[in-house]
Amino acid sequence: MKEGKRFPVYLMLLFLAIAAAPPAVFSAEQGLPEDVLACLGCHGERGLSVKFQNGESLEAFIDANKYKASVHQSLSCSSCHGEFAGQGQGHPQRSFRSREQFSSRSSAICRQCHADEQLKRSPVHASLLTKENKAPVCASCHNPHTLTSIAGGRKFTSEKEQCLRCHQHAMGIRLRSGDKVSLKVDAAALEGSVHAKLGCYDCHFGFSGSQHPKRNFNSPRDFSIAQSEACRRCHFDKYTKTLESIHYSLLSQGNLKAPVCTDCHGAHTVVQARADKLQSSKRCGRCHQEIFGTYTKSVHGTALVQDHNTDVPICADCHTAHSIQGAHTQDYRDKVPEICGKCHGDTTLMKKYGLSPGVVNSYLQDFHGVTLKLYRSQENASEVNGSRKSIATCIDCHGIHDITKTTGPTTNLVKTRLLKRCQKCHPGASDDFPDAWLSHYEPSLSNAPLVFLINLTYKFFIPFMLIGLILQILLHVWRYAVNR
Amino acid sequence: MATTSHSQIKRFGIGRIVEHQMNALVFAMLVITGLSQRFHEYRVSHWIIKTLGGVDTMRIIHRYSGLLFATLIVVHIAAGIYGVVKKHWPASMMINMNDFRNAIENLKYYFGITNHPALCDRYDYKQKFEYWGVIAGGFLMIATGLILWFPVEVARLLPGEFIPAAKAAHSNEALLAFLVIIIWHIYNSIFSPEVFPLDTAIFTGRISRERMVHEHPLELANIENVPVEEIVKHHHAARPSEGE
Numbered sequence: 001m002k003e004g005k006r007f008p009v010y011l012m013l014l015f016l017a018i019a020a021a022p023p024a025v026f027s028a029e030q031g032l033p034e035d036v037l038a039c040l041g042c043h044g045e046r047g048l049s050v051k052f053q054n055g056e057s058l059e060a061f062i063d064a065n066k067y068k069a070s071v072h073q074s075l076s077c078s079s080c081h082g083e084f085a086g087q088g089q090g091h092p093q094r095s096f097r098s099r100e101q102f103s104s105r106s107s108a109i110c111r112q113c114h115a116d117e118q119l120k121r122s123p124v125h126a127s128l129l130t131k132e133n134k135a136p137v138c139a140s141c142h143n144p145h146t147l148t149s150i151a152g153g154r155k156f157t158s159e160k161e162q163c164l165r166c167h168q169h170a171m172g173i174r175l176r177s178g179d180k181v182s183l184k185v186d187a188a189a190l191e192g193s194v195h196a197k198l199g200c201y202d203c204h205f206g207f208s209g210s211q212h213p214k215r216n217f218n219s220p221r222d223f224s225i226a227q228s229e230a231c232r233r234c235h236f237d238k239y240t241k242t243l244e245s246i247h248y249s250l251l252s253q254g255n256l257k258a259p260v261c262t263d264c265h266g267a268h269t270v271v272q273a274r275a276d277k278l279q280s281s282k283r284c285g286r287c288h289q290e291i292f293g294t295y296t297k298s299v300h301g302t303a304l305v306q307d308h309n310t311d312v313p314i315c316a317d318c319h320t321a322h323s324i325q326g327a328h329t330q331d332y333r334d335k336v337p338e339i340c341g342k343c344h345g346d347t348t349l350m351k352k353y354g355l356s357p358g359v360v361n362s363y364l365q366d367f368h369g370v371t372l373k374l375y376r377s378q379e380n381a382s383e384v385n386g387s388r389k390s391i392a393t394c395i396d397c398h399g400i401h402d403i404t405k406t407t408g409p410t411t412n413l414v415k416t417r418l419l420k421r422c423q424k425c426h427p428g429a430s431d432d433f434p435d436a437w438l439s440h441y442e443p444s445l446s447n448a449p450l451v452f453l454i455n456l457t458y459k460f461f462i463p464f465m466l467i468g469l470i471l472q473i474l475l476h477v478w479r480y481a482v483n484r
Numbered sequence: 485m486a487t488t489s490h491s492q493i494k495r496f497g498i499g500r501i502v503e504h505q506m507n508a509l510v511f512a513m514l515v516i517t518g519l520s521q522r523f524h525e526y527r528v529s530h531w532i533i534k535t536l537g538g539v540d541t542m543r544i545i546h547r548y549s550g551l552l553f554a555t556l557i558v559v560h561i562a563a564g565i566y567g568v569v570k571k572h573w574p575a576s577m578m579i580n581m582n583d584f585r586n587a588i589e590n591l592k593y594y595f596g597i598t599n600h601p602a603l604c605d606r607y608d609y610k611q612k613f614e615y616w617g618v619i620a621g622g623f624l625m626i627a628t629g630l631i632l633w634f635p636v637e638v639a640r641l642l643p644g645e646f647i648p649a650a651k652a653a654h655s656n657e658a659l660l661a662f663l664v665i666i667i668w669h670i671y672n673s674i675f676s677p678e679v680f681p682l683d684t685a686i687f688t689g690r691i692s693r694e695r696m697v698h699e700h701p702l703e704l705a706n707i708e709n710v711p712v713e714e715i716v717k718h719h720h721a722a723r724p725s726e727g728e
Contacts, residue, residue, distance in 0.1 A: 370521065370524050374530075374538075375539065378533070388538070388540060426635065427636075429639065432639055433639040434644065435639070435643060435644025435645060436635055436639060436647035436648060437644075437648075438645075438648055443648070443652075448645050448649075451648045451649045451652050454649055458652075458657070461660070462656065465663075466667065469668045470667065473668070475591075475594040475595075479594045482596070
């Protein structure tokens, strides 16, 4: 009972103790040099700011806690800010053009203690110090009031952690071309990428915990092209494929706009390229805008963009992803039936959309398909194919990027294309000439009955004739044998 | 008897012999260049096409071979008609009722119902069948071949469907012709026990009197100016001893 009565009293005393305790700020200020405390009297409060001539401003607030945790905690304010010699000694009015000017002027103060010899031991600083015509501005990276040791007094558990310590911040460099390049790495995106398990140095060769060499690139593009070489270390198969591609060939001819690995796959945000078909085709569209626009209006593109149908082909399905060929070559043209046939010859896939999987074969077994196949089988005999004709294929009637349906309002478009294509090789072809092509239909009594009946007649006539003749021969031999 | 049976009877002049060899050559060329297109999925076809300089070159060879074949047929028919009209030779190739009778009679002989084969004239019904097969098939091939050669011009006059129809007919008829020649003609001129190892008639222009007795008794009777019964009597009488 006694115990129970006394309990509320203890509780009240505890509350009083908490209320009486000085706020955290004050506790942080304890142990700081005298003059620092004096300055913090004003600068420890939010709201103070300095205005520069160009209109920029800088908050003149110092976080006491952070300052106490910083490596500079033992220094007094006047160690750096000498002109403010201490309490009551005056607070000179100064004026700076800009924040940048202020920072660079302040950085000169850092160099009073941090001599070049010391700084050069760090590769990052070494590269900055040797930069021509430009004094390094310490304050661009380091806030002198909150500066902690880079290692933070602990060992990094991963190289990524070590690199991101700096590179997680908005930072950048200006290249010789004048372009500014951000050196910030989005840590979250990196973790979400397929390369989450890789370390920074796996791609950034030459860099390490102790090495941060200076690199010379004229432009961001030069850097991207050089850096994409790193990809081949693991993706050598893809890399060798790109060597055959039109993009690589353009690049090697000096067209720096030709895409390299990172242009399509991203750098720190690498994801499975095919995971999102729409995104994949959009990436091609970044350079091939007009074609991408045409594609999105086609029967395939509409299904992809509007219905999010992933059965339809995207750019890479026809053009391949890495060994992309020039599409205007004869060789690529010749591959068209094979390319279209990958889907249009697939029975299950075509059934899903009520299309006939026989269209590929009906083309391949016809005069033009056979001719094309024979041309292709003799590819190595260049003298044979040197002057050969270009054979009509799927795209000539159905369109290339603007592939349309063959039924409905676009039927006539296909027919017009067909006639035009016929006339290319058969000058003077009349309007009825395309009827010679059975439009992928198998001959039947309702479609091309003449062809159907001729084939049917011979189907019976040839065996009938042969069996008759063979019987005649057998009878003849038999009679001869009997006579002997 | 022995001397007469081994004596040779002249059957063909140099004109017919040359005509046959040319036809054989052109036919072989057409078959090789044509069927390798029909059977394009076979490796041997690919080899042929490659050897002949590619499909384009091969098609040119095929078309000009066809043109030569058409010329041979036209010249043959013109010469045949001219010869018949001018009475240089009888119209012995024409089909008549006797050919059907002979066919039935020969079947009876094969089945042992009669004891002698049909009595045939200069060309027996088998030869006529093949001959008219070549003529009729030849015209079909020439017509359909021309349609395929000039599709644009044809489509102006005929429905477009005629072009694939012509292709179907051309291709099927070609296969039929090839099979008939390879089975029937090669049997009759090489493998038939009566001529084996080779019927040399089309090279020398002659065949033995004995074969004439057996295969063309009516013609022989006409040549020797004796009744046909006289010709076949000896033959049939001599037959049982031949087997020994």
